[in-house]
Amino acid sequence: MKAPRYLAIAAVxxxxxxxxxxxxxSNWTSKEDKKFMRSLLDTCDVVIVGxxxxxxxxxxxxxxxxxxxxxxxxxxxxxxxxxMYLNTKGAKLKQIIINAKYKKVAVxxxxxxxxxxxxxxxxxDLYLTVEPVIFGAGIPLFAGKLKLRKPKILSVKKLNRKxxxxxxARLRAL
Amino acid sequence: MKAPRYLAIAAVxxxxxxxxxxxxxSNWTSKEDKKFMRSLLDTCDVVIVGxxxxxxxxxxxxxxxxxxxxxxxxxxxxxxxxxMYLNTKGAKLKQIIINAKYKKVAVxxxxxxxxxxxxxxxxxDLYLTVEPVIFGAGIPLFAGKLKLRKPKILSVKKLNRKxxxxxxARLRAL
Numbered sequence: 127m128k129a130p131r132y133l134a135i136a137a138v139x140x141x142x143x144x145x146x147x148x149x150x151x152s153n154w155t156s157k158e159d160k161k162f163m164r165s166l167l168d169t170c171d172v173v174i175v176g177x178x179x180x181x182x183x184x185x186x187x188x189x190x191x192x193x194x195x196x197x198x199x200x201x202x203x204x205x206x207x208x209x210m211y212l213n214t215k216g217a218k219l220k221q222i223i224i225n226a227k228y229k230k231v232a233v234x235x236x237x238x239x240x241x242x243x244x245x246x247x248x249x250x251d252l253y254l255t256v257e258p259v260i261f262g263a264g265i266p267l268f269a270g271k272l273k274l275r276k277p278k279i280l281s282v283k284k285l286n287r288k289x290x291x292x293x294x295a296r297l298r299a300l
Numbered sequence: 301m302k303a304p305r306y307l308a309i310a311a312v313x314x315x316x317x318x319x320x321x322x323x324x325x326s327n328w329t330s331k332e333d334k335k336f337m338r339s340l341l342d343t344c345d346v347v348i349v350g351x352x353x354x355x356x357x358x359x360x361x362x363x364x365x366x367x368x369x370x371x372x373x374x375x376x377x378x379x380x381x382x383x384m385y386l387n388t389k390g391a392k393l394k395q396i397i398i399n400a401k402y403k404k405v406a407v408x409x410x411x412x413x414x415x416x417x418x419x420x421x422x423x424x425d426l427y428l429t430v431e432p433v434i435f436g437a438g439i440p441l442f443a444g445k446l447k448l449r450k451p452k453i454l455s456v457k458k459l460n461r462k463x464x465x466x467x468x469a470r471l472r473a474l
Contacts, residue, residue: 141316244436261448274320282458282465295463
């Protein structure tokens with residue numbers, strides 16, 4: 127059986143921030159990025175997202191299969207047919223994804239979730255939108271002590287006239 | 301008299317880091333980026349650089365006009381015909397640049413210097429090389445509490461086959 131693909135989908139500023147602060151989801155990204163993200167999510171079987179990020183995007187995510195990473199419960203808890211809460215300290219995320227036969231998994235952030243997944247080789251692809259914005263401060267994409275990686279850039283696309291860029295990088299061979 | 305142009309020249313990883321730690325200058329960037337940086341520096345009248353960054357690149361910078369920002373002296377001190385040490389607490393950097401009739405100033409970092417210059421409208425252009433590398437941690441481009449800015453992307457160029465990108469952004473009109 128083929129291992130699942132994990133697609134980390136993120137938007138960053140020119141200065142590498144995914145948000146200006148904790149409660150800041152994606153109101154600063156371009157409509158072209160939002161459109162791209164929606165169409166890519168449509169191809170995914172499930173979304174992995176942190177509880178903070180989930181709260182800022184509850185409505186658009188409610189129609190999708192979601193696994194929300196949280197410390198508010200000990201193991202897993204099904205909240206709705208398409209919504210599971212999961213504590214990575216008490217449940218095996220990777221195994222749950224394999225058991226559910228998910229083939230294409232979207233990793234939606236925030237920084238803790240991107241970092242958790244990167245550390246466990248649960249990012250095969252990175253879809254990074256670089257928006258022509260500078261925050262000067264804020265939350266970086268990853269927040270770990272990770273080993274240096276040299277992803278392969280598969281494509282770079284201009285998303286709009288303002289110069290938003292979409293970079294598709296392959297982090298490891300499938 | 302036309303105001304000087306300030307060109308911030310920086311290389312970042314995909315995850316927005318300019319270095320993995322303090323002593324890490326540019327040994328991780330591509331040779332195409334180094335070549336681009338050298339040719340852009342050749343067009344500049346002077347380089348502004350922090351003392352830490354200067355120390356890691358003393359030799360290549362020795363042939364250029366340099367203003368090294370440092371707290372080790374109280375005001376300004378000329379160390380060589382083309383080398384001035386300057387403490388921004390005791391000397392007016394902007395005025396010194398105008399008095400010297402410098403027209404094109406390269407801002408070379410690190411993060412403190414990029415931030416200092418951005419806060420004072422001393423970055424008119426940002427030449428940002430995005431290298432296909434992930435550190436996961438390290439030093440971000442800016443480290444301040446800055447206002448949100450929306451630079452204009454003037455060009456995006458692929459620097460090499462590995463996918464290093466050069467983004468030229470205009471931060472404010474001249």
